[in-house]
Amino acid sequence: MTGSSVVTRVVGACLRDARERRMMWPEQSADALGITVLALLALEEGTRRATPHDFDVLTGLYRCPGTPALRRLLDQPPDTHGVLNDREPGHARRLGACVASAGHIRWQSTTLLPGPLQTPHYALAVAEPPANRPGAPQPPARSAQYVLDQRIIQRGSKTARLMAGQLHHLLQLADTGTDIRIIPGTGPLTQPAGHLIELHLPGGTVWARPTEGAVAYSTSALFADTITASLARTSTAGTREALKRAASAHHDAPAERTTL
CATH class of the missing domain: 3.30.870 (Endonuclease; Chain A)
Structure with a gap:
């Protein structure tokens, strides 16, 4: 799924931050997902929406704190404004x-x-x-x-x-x-x-x-x-x-x- 939105931008920034705190290269994360580095960077930039599989693999790999809260944020649509x-x-x-x-x-x-x-x-x-x-x-x-x-x-x-x-x-x-x-x-x-x-x-x-x-x-x-x-x-x-x-x-x- 592609397309940048406020949700994908915020979640992507959190995934990038989690990877950097684990001191992992984008190539390592891309290999774990079986995707290209460009596709991984698109997830982190928020121009590609993380699938449930992407999300579960990356947050498990990074041992993300607050994973359930971040998952709920990913699934939450913006309000009418x-x-x-x-x-x-x-x-x-x-x-x-x-x-x-x-x-x-x-x-x-x-x-x-x-x-x-x-x-x-x-x-x-x-x-x-x-x-x-x-x-x-x-x-x-x-x-x-x-x-x-x-x-x-x-x-x-x-x-x-x-x-x-x-x-x-x-x-x-x-x-x-x-x-x-x-x-x-x-x-x-x-x-x-x-x-x-x-x-x-x-x-x-x-x-x-x-x-x-x-x-x-x-x-x-x-x-x-x-x-x-x-x-x-x-x-x-x-x-x-x-x-x-x-x-x-x-x-x-x-x-x-x-x-x-």
Whole structure:
């Protein structure tokens, strides 16, 4: 079966992620299925739908965590608006697989810093499940762009000093090439509160909206316009100044101040 869809793109990214974590070459997986490497890569790109046999062989070969949940996702059609709602256990891990498989990412956030930008102390303070693969923390991808509302960096985590350290971390990331943009927080939010992630997967672009207990995936290009409009309100110089001002304000704040 062929044809790229939001379901096949997400499941394909998860299968590729599982293979890479097992440190297996595509040739090994293709041999196990009795197909060509190109056909195997098409499964991982989401341009070919995995059959039940394909799925069972690959997940058994990779010893995939959360295989039943991934199988239910494969069999779940998008809703009438074309949205695939992943409410299954392990949804954060599957989002992490999509993030790892994306050739380019645009990440807009209006409430909390995205997982790839968080220090361990910030992550602990906000108790947000990271969208990362298991194992050692991965540095932010050079192909990623992060668009943050200014009100995020004006808040603390559990203390203002903790947020000051987080902001110095953001400045260091910016100095080493991570594309971080701050939207001036003077107008209404350009999207509902939360994260909006544009993932350029091999089989096509998918937009993800993580919420508490679920991730909604869509192929609607309307989200691209939202991110592009927000980017138009930013500048590299303005971003650095905003980060420096916020870091200085948090660093100088009384130690007992809490802002979350």
